[in-house]
Amino acid sequence: MRGLDGTSSGRAAPPPGSAPAALARAALAVLVLQVALRAAGAALFPITYKEAYAWEWSRYPSLGYLDHPPLVAWAIRASTEVLGERSLLAVRLPSLIAGLASLLLVRRLALQLFGDRALALRAVHIASALPVMAGIGLAALPDGLLVFFHLLSASLLAGAIRGEGKAGGHGRGIGAGRVAWCLAGAALGLALLSKLTALLLLPAFAAWLAGSQEGRRWLRRPEPYLALAAAAAVASPFLAWNAAHGWATFRFQVVERLGRDFSFSPLKEAELLLEQLAETSVLAAPLLIGPWLRAESLPEAWRDGWRVLRIQILAVLGPFAAAGAFTETHPHWTAPAYPFAAIAAAALWTARPRPGLTGRPGGRLARGLARGLGWWTAAAQALLLGSGCAALAALPLLARIEGGQGDGSIRRGLAKGRARLLGWDDLHRELEQYLEKELPAGGGLLFADGHREASQLSFRHRETAIDVSGYLKRRGAPGGAQEHYIPAASIEGRSGIFATDSRWIDRDALLRAFEGAFELEPLEQRYGDLVVARYRVFRVERLHR
DSSP states (O other), X not given: OBOTTSSBOSSOOOOOSSOHHHHHHHHHHHHHHHHHHHHHHHXXXXXXXXXXXXXXXXXXXXXXXXXXXXXXXXXXXXHHHHHOTTOHHHHHHHHHHHHHHHHHHHHHHHHHHHOOHHHHHHHHHHHHTOHHHHHHTTSSSHXXXXXXXXXXXXXXXXXXXXXXXXXXXTTOOHHHHHHXXXXXXXXXXXXXXXXXXXXXXXXXXXHHHHTSHHHHHHTTSSHHHHHHHHHHHHHHHHHXXXXXXXXXXXXIIIIIIHHTTOOOOHHHHHHXXXXXXXXXXXXXXXXXXXXXXXGGGSOGGGHHHHHHHHHHHHHHHHHHHHHTTTSOOOGGGGGGGHHHHHHHHHHHHHHOOOGGGTTSTTHHHHHHHHXXXXXXXXXXXXXXXXXXXHHHHHGGGGGTSOTTSSOHHHHHHHHHHHHHHSSHHHHHHHHHHHHHHHOTTSOOEEEESSHHHHHHHHHHXXXXXXXXXXXXXXXXXXXXXXXXXXXXXXXTTOOEEEEEOOSSOXXXXXXXXXXXXXXXXXXXXXXXXXXXXXXXXXXXXEEOO
């Protein structure tokens, strides 16, 4: 067995516990099922407001946006230009491709770190069974691209270290080695163009190099710094956009978003833990506990790779575990940690720590976690595939479940799910009729009080629905991206129809945004015979700031 530096490292790793051919067939079968299920979900599941929000950005090409870097919008624009502007499959295609490619990179990185085919295939099994990986591999969000480029940069970095480990080994010259390092940096730059969470990778990769004698030797060479320069060059469009806009994205994400309701609460930390359990399904124990076991539980030849995985996992989970005790977080924010945790769990599964190791700290626990991983992974796969099929089948039933069934939290969750997913086509048609009736000469805009409503209406409307809150009293709130790509001067003085599901809004509040406001008959957001939400509607005249 050879380490990342290309040199021999201790005794050989254990032989694989089962035939790689059988594992390969199982992995291929899982991938086929995943492709089929995700493609069906992409084409059939209603678009969420977060996806519609990213789609809206794609209509306004830019080097940056308020909430996130621009890569997700660029990818959606490229896909919809080919497959159709409002095609659900086209909107989600970049995430579908990135999600499946991420599974292939999990296999590649596992081979690079451990050199064991059975381990690599088991890592694919585990990663593909995780709800978080399925979610980011379907929804049109930045996280799927972030995870893909995180894995790609880690794999390229591992290859660069190994390729130059023997003074240009494997027949590669110094120039080729530097190209490999620059490619690793470029992949990191694309991760930075995907989501700001990629900033956590910078200390993770630095710790990877600083954590071994071979890595420290690299830190005395120019290649890592060339890689860093390549990352900065690739990410420079987004950095330039932020510099020109007062570092809006950084202020929004770090100061305004994380700083909102910033106070310590054990309940917030408990919520973060529950989110991680939901993301990892029945594999929570090996994924959340396994990577922190002592490396001595594994063969000596695998310990460097184990430490590399631990660094990557800690770089993501550590900051969010700390922040989660003080502020609101979201489940998918920790997604980049889990492909690496899947490889670590596969190492436990394959090594099956020998009884002689169980007397060491963590050895008995490592053996216990490894013993049941095959069954747990199969159960997680069945649960994920079954729940995906059930979600698609149950979507039409969502409108038929009586609202009075279940306790209060279930009813509230059901009502929120319906309002977020169902009835938007019907609501848009009704608002279009209001526009034609109230502004027969044309030129009227649709206005909404929040990006959730505005983005869903934009996805269906001939023009972008305007989120008024982004221009007025709640500047910097989620949804405020519009003010950066739709200049206020371009819509100032425009009239139209304003719709809101807020019961408290009144005419006086609207007159702070418009010169005139006249309430019309309310509308019902309907899905078939079901009323999922009710909207107050106003004819508004001449928007002003």
